Amino acid sequence: MSAAFELAAARETEAGSMDRFARLLDDLLFSPSRLTKLRLMKEYFAEAPDPDRGYALAALTGGLDFRFAKPATIRQLVESRIDAALFAWSYDYVGDLAETAALIWPGTAVANAPAPRLSAIVAALDGATRADVARLLAMWFDQLEPTGRWALIKLITGGLRVGVSARLAKTALAEMGGIDVAEVEELWHGLTPPYTDLFAWLEGRGPKPTVDHAGIFRPIMLAHALDEAELATMAPGDFRAEWKWDGIRVQLVARHGRRRIYSRTGDEISGSFPDVVQALDFDAVLDGELLVRRGDDVAPFNDLQQRLNRKLVNDKMLEAYPAFVRLYDILFEGEEDLRMLPFDERRARLESFYARHIAGTNLAARFDVSPMIPFSDWDMLREIRAGADVRASEGVMLKRADSPYVAGRPKGLWFKWKRVAATIDAVLMYAQRGHGKRSSFYSDFTFGCWREAPDGGRELVPVGKAYFGFTDAELAQLDRWVRAHTTERFGPVRAVEPRLVCELAFDGVQRSTRHKSGLALRFPRIHRIRWDKPAKEADRIETLAAMIPD
Amino acid sequence: MTAIRTAPRPEDWVRLTPQGLYVEPADIHIDPLRGVPRAVITHGHADHARAGHGAVLATAETLAIMDARYGTAHTSVRQPVAYGEVVDINGVRLYLLPAGHILGSAQVVLEWRGQRIVVSGDYKRRRDPTCSPFVVQPCDVFVTEATFGLPVFRHPPDQAEIGRLLHSVRLFPERCHVVGVYALGKCQRVIALLREAGYDQAIYLHGALTSLCDLYRRLGIALGELHPVAGISKEALRGAIVLAPPSAVADRWSRRLPDPVVAVASGWMRIKQRAKQQGVELPLVISDHADWDELTRTIDEVAASEIWVTHGQEEALVHYASRRGIRARALALVGYEDVDPE
Ligand SMILES: [Zn+2]
């Protein structure tokens, strides 16, 4: 037996080491059940010390956006140590770059070089240059076991998928502290890694962390897509209806002089909308749809696009594309938390709040209240919905009259009844140079939807190509984005990072043996570019499959 | 100047026939794929040890395993030889050395006209409480397997893998752990490793595993308390370890067990995709075959000028040997299972 093996066997895995965290990730990857995953996480959080477990928690909840290295960096690093032919055969056999690199890296972890702690890795990567990263990785690879290397590569290339949602990780915390997960959610956006105070509280060693409630984002409430068959079981009198406006969902936070606009994922977008921020001259937390006004009408989504993703907004933009928020709900008025009130009561509070603080003042140019749609039965609502202005609304929302405001996507309370079924959110995968006058732009786009990958995670499969549906200005933006996010090139085609979501409109779905996904969209076009939407929220292939006519 | 003795070319006296590797001056086949008059068998795995040969030369343990599997009528002449015992067959000196693969497994050493060829069969280099360790025999031609002949296959220490199994047993005391193991070799090794790790509870066996465990015990390998799983109540199996053939663990069979954690002990478990596809919850990387480091180290240590690769992932190993100035070629033997008993 070689000495290296014996030493490796003798080495205890330190609870705070990257190897221990990697083992958790590996175990989670293979665990089919929710309960098992919860127990594995609880065990880890109980065992691992601060601050390592806090960074682990951040990694599990998507709060550690590492992305320090591209797959090409890893490949280069490995090829500096390994014969290229051996690497090629191995990669071909294993099929996953991170796993191949982790397994093939020469040398076994040895006892005299302790595995790096997770917190040490986070600290070293913070502020590291590209050149530093390659050097650090080589050092850590030498110190880690194969599973540790695998997890590290997945972390730094942004490809960590072990089948754990942020919600599940928070549930493990809640169970650890014997509290309700809602309490964790409530604090969450006010806390930052490594969450030392949170763990101290959960373990009964410290007080409940006080977060600066004044400016924090409150997790928002989302709706389920309505399955029309369910209408039969739903009493029209139990529900309220309103339009689902075609803008972006926001949360307005105006407390104690702090003013913030958050997207639905909790990202602050105040900087792009100074006109709205300036008008947050009250003390409340409101939920609504950010829109752009054109005359008395809501402008097409395109106009809002002009305002998104701009760090600096000039006066001309502000004038040409004036933003406003159509209010849906009220979460706080002053110190009073209204979220547990039934929808009907909150709605009355919203209207009263609007009447007292906004109506008749100069703030009214920036806010209005989304009107309710009166209806007596589902057929009537179906007709109203069909006759709606195509450009402004995507359909109607149904909200139970007695629904409290619950974070996440609770079952049975809110439903979205989309007007056009034939749109889907897909992720940009490849871009190809166009022809003729568009030949200098990447203008032919291949989009994909998610499906379960053989490794239990998920993967994108192409569902169609779209060449139009965008303005010239948007084409230029897309082109820039493609160039900045290319991962690989094959001739005129570039593969891009799977991060940009577009809403595709199409005329139908067909089975197709030519496509890997087994289906093809008819006449797909880009309906709009969802710069705001996280790629993981794009649609799954099953959604499309359900649209294939029998 | 001394007289120049013309050494034979290795392929002049050991070559491939449709039956397998043939040693012409001795008129014997090694691990033949179908019935031959005279066979030398390296070890008892079914793809190496087949029934129907006229005469069989092997270790006593391998012969006992063949008898247990095929009944004593599988051959009419058995010639048991001890490790290191030299047999002369028509001028060919032949002896067996431990291969470290499973109980009774052997390398076949052949010497003829000043040339030595070693046919390793299946082998591994790490310690195994159920069999004798591999012996390095320098030679002119080394015939090696390459089941895990890619540098991604580097098996972790088996004690660490057993540790992971025992950790899981502690973490999920209300569940049963069912471990998929090949019936011959892996099963007994996993049991022996569990015993070494201090696990002294009864271990439960699928019916297909009991006879070979009994045989191992008769051949002197201690395995502790074993029970057939049949007839044991579901309740009694909570917190227990059950061993079963890999085909049974992900199958209907394991539904009789209380909320089983499905584990499989195999070198293939190194590849996550492969483990996931089989529905394995706890992949244990425990292999009876040499990993990449063991294969390459063995090639270096036997110092052969020529390497023949029998079966497995040949191309990478041939490439490795060639880069070190060793003549290497793949025999491309067909008939040994693509996925060797592991
Ligand atoms: Zn074998």
Ligand SMILES: [Zn+2]
């Ligand atoms: Zn074999």
